[in-house]
Amino acid sequence: MGIEITQWDVNEMIGTMPVKGNRQPYGLLHGGANAVLAESLGSMAAAIHGQKLDKIAVGLELSCTHHRAARDGVVTGVCRPIHLGRSTATLEIVITDENGNRTCTARLTCTLRDKTPGS
Numbered sequence: 001m002g003i004e005i006t007q008w009d010v011n012e013m014i015g016t017m018p019v020k021g022n023r024q025p026y027g028l029l030h031g032g033a034n035a036v037l038a039e040s041l042g043s044m045a046a047a048i049h050g051q052k053l054d055k056i057a058v059g060l061e062l063s064c065t066h067h068r069a070a071r072d073g074v075v076t077g078v079c080r081p082i083h084l085g086r087s088t089a090t091l092e093i094v095i096t097d098e099n100g101n102r103t104c105t106a107r108l109t110c111t112l113r114d115k116t117p118g119s
């Protein structure tokens with residue numbers, strides 16, 4: 001996928017992903033690639049939050065709305081929390097192209113589970 005994380009923080013997790021190598025048959029960025037970028041950023045942010053509670057984050061729901069196509073270059077995802085609770089974390093991930101145009105908006109909810117003994 002070629003994802004690179006450029007900022008690690010529960011309040012703003014940022015990553016980039018190249019369009020090349022992540023296209024669908026029509027030459028556009030694959031919607032599933034958007035989902036991978038969004039879930040990667042959101043899951044990492046939720047995991048950071050969960051560590052503070054001695055819990056692990058597990059994906060519960062992912063929703064992606066694809067607004068416009070990306071054909072070349074790199075897309076950037078910016079993940080910010082909507083809710084950071086004791087049992088769930090919900091994050092919004094906005095993906096933009098190199099011109100700053102929003103290409104996708106995603107929302108990820110993770111459940112925060114107790115660590116299992118011995119893990």
